[in-house]
Amino acid sequence: MPVIKVLPEPVDLPGPLPEPAVDDLRLETVLGALSDPLRLRIVRKLLLESEHFDHTCGWFGLDRPKSSLTHHFKALREAGVTRQRQYGLERRSHVRVEDLNARFPGLLDLVAAWEPDEG
């Protein structure tokens, strides 16, 4: 099974953008946010390949318009899958591994094991 990486949280981070508290996470909302191949790809890459604590959308190398990526990253944050912080002009995301494992054990393992459809 792929190993989920959790990198240490740096000090002096900017505060997170608005997000649901861990107790307010809803399974139907989280599953909805993950029911899209691009969003699964984003979350899986964060889980398995993170090089820093959090990453800008440019790091993912996704060939989509910036407005589309902004929408997808916001959807993940608003569902509670990722946490986003504003660093000057850019936003960076990481997965809320601890919160999701506490509320929905095993879900992130399914995402980590997901493979894009080759068809």
Added chain:
Amino acid sequence: MPVIKVLPEPVDLPGPLPEPAVDDLRLETVLGALSDPLRLRIVRKLLLESEHFDHTCGWFGLDRPKSSLTHHFKALREAGVTRQRQYGLERRSHVRVEDLNARFPGLLDLVAAWEPDEG
């Protein structure tokens, strides 16, 4: 953790309606089918409260138009979450527990543990 019931398969069942093979199940599609409170309710009730091998939509006691229920049951089947069989004029559903556990271990436990939003 709630216990998922699997009732024995009767003999001489009618054949299943069209559905994806177990190897063709896609995580994004299954999560999409489960990202709806009504569909979570249907699947959870089948997992925890089944009285027979499979059930008609009337058994669920859902206060929705029949056309809406037909749509939701079809969406669950086409995603591979449930198997539907035609018994004369009515269709009955059960959850593909073995197939889903094989492909997405732990996912049905999350559905079984789900609670409807009280808000």
